Amino acid sequence: LAPWIPVVGLEIHAQISSNSKLFSGSQVQFAAPPNSLVSFFDASLPGTLPVLNRRCVEAAVMTGLALNCSINKKSLFDRKHYFYADLPAGYQITQQRVPIAVNGSLSYSLCIGNKMSQLVTKTVRIKQIQLEQDSGKSLHDDTRCQTLVDLNRAGVGLMEVVMEPDMCCGEEAAAAVRELQLILQTLGSSQAVMAEGQLRVDANVSVHHPGEPYGVRTEVKNINSIRFLAKAVDYEIQRQIEELENGGTVLNETRAFDSKLGCTVPMRDKEGKQDYRFMPEPNLPPLILYDTKSLPANMNHQQVINIDWIQERLPDLPSVKREKLVEQYEILPEHSFTLLNEDGLAEFFESVVKQTQMKPKKVIGWILNDLLSYLKLHSLTVKESPVSSFLLADLLNLLEKKEISSTAAKRVLAELWKGEGKTPLEIVTEQKLELLQDQKELEQICQAVIDGQEDE
């Protein structure tokens, strides 16, 4: 049987972290009373016009720069037409012809090898990033055969990040999205929390034999977590392979991932290939961005976005942070990944290192093995840890000064988890865990043991 090559591309929608919407001044907020964060423009009442939010443009430029894209100094807005109850205007304002950023790349890492200890770096090309409006939310009420529409989300700014089909499996897709999520959170351009719909991923999947042209692709939607993304992609790859090996065909369709059943199913309500009749948005002139060279002299600075200015102020991206951690603390690359993967863990680690004489190389073991596994066991975040960095550092100092053994240290830590407010020293004293340092006392004990043996 000839081998199959799976091909996976991703379309990711990230909600921009801003106070107000992309083209209107209504608030952006999760879980508010229905239709309370809606302006006349968002409801598409006649006579309203879009007014572009500066912060949203800056967020897109930051993201484009972080993903090594070329920023288009002139980009355009278009209308994408389709009818749906949560799209009151009957069209979405997007950037189809000339988006704000193109031709970037994202590097991500995977753990491979038997002990999952070998780190492999891969790259996925970023085709483009475009600014567009989010739609409202539809709540389907099947019992009463109706849909309830909440427009709070309608008009919220989105960055659509299109990743080329350079990935080949669920694990790669998941790792790429995780890295993108970390980058967005570091930049602050999106909080990228999937559970709150701030990061939505659609996967394009196809399979083909080596040397043959790409196969028909399906689009998989309704993926609600990074874990499910990997599952959905792998399931779809398998499904397509089985279909083709059984003499069937793959349809160019949209499928939804059913997380309960762990499979993809054809989506209802998709009426064949859509004709969106893209047209230029007549109410918005082109979006012009500047750099230090092209900066116009007399313009109001509030009306000017300088790409170089934004570039200079980009924070350290996760990849740079990891390198710095490895270099500064002499820890392994895998360690740096785990530190950044857990919200607040890197800061906790650095805080402990500052407060103890123990070498960072040794501290990391306590952070990753003891602290992290405890937190995971009890589903706690680093912020919720009953053991503070101060307490842990205190404990590690006792160990470092050889006042206790490492076995004793683990017992003290177990006691500290209870969060009863005792200090490590108090616990050591209570449980008599001190290492004996006195030579004479040790000799007496040894002698007593030997004497005891002789008696038998």
Add this chain to the structure above:
Amino acid sequence: QKVSVEVLDHLEHLALVDFRDSEGVERLQKAIQFADQLHDVNTDGVEPMDSVLEDRCLYLREDDVTEGNCTKELLENAREKVEEYFVAPPGNIPLPKLEERETFLQGS
């Protein structure tokens, strides 16, 4: 060159606008002919203009919350509402196929 029935049917699907009668189709036909005159102009090497606003400055707004909180007013326009939600049919009701709907186009 006449616009085919397939295209007219497709347009009725897209726009949910009924051409209603031969006069409606004729009007479309004339509009296309009128626009086709653009092809008479040599536009080689000319960047298309897609907006008369192309040399205007795109105004950038500060990221402040200045609107919203008018649920009652917005819902006044709704024919049906449930609590504070707009009510819509369960899904898009697609236009029936050409053979299955009453349209002037059938006869063409």
